[in-house]
Amino acid sequence: MHPAQHTTVAAPAARDGLRRKWKTVILASLGGSLEIYDFIIYGVFAREIARQFFPAADPLASLISAFGVFAIGYVSRPLGGIVLASLGDRFGRRVIFLVSVLAMSASTIGIGLIPGYASIGVFAPVLLVLLRLAQGFFLAGELPCSITYVVEEIPQRASLVGGLVVFCLNSGVLTATLMSLALHATLDAADVVTYGWRIAFIFGGLIGLLSYWLRTSLEESTEFQRLRSHKSRRPFRTVLRAWPWHIVAGVGVAGIVNAANSLLFVVLPSYLTTVLHVAAPLASAAQNVGIATMSASLLVCAWLGDRIAPRLVHRAGALIMLAGSYPFYRLVAAHAIDPFTMFAVIGFVGGFVNGTYAFLLADLFPTNVRFSGIALSLNLATVVFTGITPLVVTDLLHRIGPIAPGIYMTAIACIGLVAGLVLKRLGGKVERVSHAD
Incomplete structure (x- = not known):
């Protein structure tokens, strides 16, 4: 093939490859946004959750119990980080991406659907604690996986793509606070306590499932594929x-x-x-x-x-x-x-x-x-x-x-x-x- 023809063919291929890499970066970053939304939304609606799951004569005592469960979400993070990261370094980043977003979405929808204390008694807070632990466990692998994935996919723009992941995390926090404002603006205070907060959780979980479907198109990171034979046991x-x-x-x-x-x-x-x-x-x-x-x-x-x-x-x-x-x-x-x-x-x-x-x-x-x-x-x-x-x-x-x-x-x-x-x-x-x- 003539060199000029080779250059003509190679240029579109290079552009397609770069476009695919940026698509990968965007999907990886958006998933982190959705998962931090799922985690943070609990704190945003802590008062409403307290009244549903920890009824008490003293509202402050009820709120302290709810924030205690919020903190429990952090307890499982070190273990989640160890387990998921070890699997990601051994078997690839893509599988952890898919597992973490699917498990986070299921846990978030589960929290939105748990009957309150008035319906099932002590089983309500027990289920809440278990689902919160699951959220923390799987979130622990999401941000490290996102950072690893995007940096290895476009190393020449590693700072920018790493920043994009963090930008999307902040967007997830902002979305959670805006969701709270929207629900409080459109529903009566009693309705927010009864079912409004559940809408926020179910919405986050369903969007997470959409993110899972989008992520199934992702391939393994380029750098990890190149070093498969040198991976750590x-x-x-x-x-x-x-x-x-x-x-x-x-x-x-x-x-x-x-x-x-x-x-x-x-x-x-x-x-x-x-x-x-x-x-x-x-x-x-x-x-x-x-x-x-x-x-x-x-x-x-x-x-x-x-x-x-x-x-x-x-x-x-x-x-x-x-x-x-x-x-x-x-x-x-x-x-x-x-x-x-x-x-x-x-x-x-x-x-x-x-x-x-x-x-x-x-x-x-x-x-x-x-x-x-x-x-x-x-x-x-x-x-x-x-x-x-x-x-x-x-x-x-x-x-x-x-x-x-x-x-x-x-x-x-x-x-x-x-x-x-x-x-x-x-x-x-x-x-x-x-x-x-």
């Missing part, structure tokens, strides 16, 4: 033995993300209403602005990470949090910053670490144990930092007053910065164009 044991400091660095890199997001998603709305006496609707609206701002910021930072070293972007975010958190929250506590500006600033700065951490985790581990390494780092960071943030900040509020979130984030930023400083030495496992520091 015991990936979890291998990553613990050969890459322990990489896991520690990964926990630090993801920890600042988990702590900042726990503040944004969970702590700050209550902080505004109970400590600073801001009206609840205003706090909720401002929070949505913060989530939307962070989504836009993290995409820009992820795009930037394909042009300069992503560790520098992450480091910049940690430095801003380290230097700015205390003075920022002093202004917030003095009512010198309105809630919309407060959340917008937090969202913008949060984008620096949210937009880059997915790539940085993937870059710490080689292909044969990447899924396990990411899963272990992410789930340890989630259990430690997401789990303790509300408790620590609440305790600090009692001890030192309204500036507590600033002091807490200053300490967390130190951890994130130290972890970020070792990334150049420990990273470099994703094959792409390197950048000078």
